[in-house]
Amino acid sequence: AQSVSQHNHHVILSEAASLELGCNYSYGGTVNLFWYVQYPGQHLQLLLKYFSGDPLVKGIKGFEAEFIKSKFSFNLRKPSVQWSDTAEYFCAVKRTGGGNKLTFGTGTQLKVEL
Amino acid sequence: DTGVSQDPRHKITKRGQNVTFRCDPISEHNRLYWYRQTLGQGPEFLTYFQNEAQLEKSRLLSDRFSAERPKGSFSTLEIQRTEQGDSAMYLCASSFRSWQGKGEQYFGPGTRLTVT
Numbered sequence: 001a002q003s004v005s006q007h008n009h010h011v012i013l014s015e016a017a018s019l020e021l022g023c024n025y026s027y028g029g030t031v032n033l034f035w036y037v038q039y040p041g042q043h044l045q046l047l048l049k050y051f052s053g054d055p056l057v058k059g060i061k062g063f064e065a066e067f068i069k070s071k072f073s074f075n076l077r078k079p080s081v082q083w084s085d086t087a088e089y090f091c092a093v094k095r096t097g098g099g100n101k102l103t104f105g106t107g108t109q110l111k112v113e114l
Numbered sequence: 115d116t117g118v119s120q121d122p123r124h125k126i127t128k129r130g131q132n133v134t135f136r137c138d139p140i141s142e143h144n145r146l147y148w149y150r151q152t153l154g155q156g157p158e159f160l161t162y163f164q165n166e167a168q169l170e171k172s173r174l175l176s177d178r179f180s181a182e183r184p185k186g187s188f189s190t191l192e193i194q195r196t197e198q199g200d201s202a203m204y205l206c207a208s209s210f211r212s213w214q215g216k217g218e219q220y221f222g223p224g225t226r227l228t229v230t
Binding site for chain 2: 049103
């Protein structure tokens with residue numbers, strides 16, 4: 001069965017610091033990849049997605065992620081975080097051509113301090 | 115577009131009682147998904163519908179759980195004889211079929227179930 005690993009469970013950064021959150025998945029076939037964000041008191045929102053093509057994808061609010069197939073990774077990055085980026089971030093994977101479920105990682109809680 | 119809505123937002127029930135949750139997807143979406151999320155974990159897939167057909171069920175969905183989408187619009191998730199281990203956030207999501215778009219899933223606010 002496929003699995004998704006997010007190695008950083010809690011991250012604390014100061015405003016303007018750079019962010020990189022790791023995500024690795026175990027499935028060897030073709031996948032679609034997603035990052036979702038959950039701001040305090042809000043529901044899960046899609047931050048960015050990768051289906052095919054350019055492995056560097058850009059999402060909302062200045063976030064980007066890079067798909068490295070050889071490393072089974074889809075790390076999330078932002079060059080300069082803001083206090084409003086405080087949230088929980090989830091990486092998710094969907095196998096193409098075999099079911100439609102998303103498999104999520106356990107999430108990374110990001111706290112940005114002023 | 116009002117997004118995915120779920121009702122109720124919170125439910126407290128006693129062990130052994132039955133509960134039912136409702137999900138209204140984004141109106142144009144023909145796929146609807148149910149997930150469960152417990153504290154410290156990411157959402158876990160339970161089941162999904164394409165129109166009114168239930169096409170996939172997780173092993174997490176025990177015999178006490180049943181989901182329906184009778185007219186291909188809203189869906190209900192019923193849990194019979196609730197147990198304390200059923201306490202969780204139940205999330206609903208919807209999407210287009212992959213060939214209609216990219217199939218990304220949009221989530222509702224969830225129903226938080228507490229079984230006492």
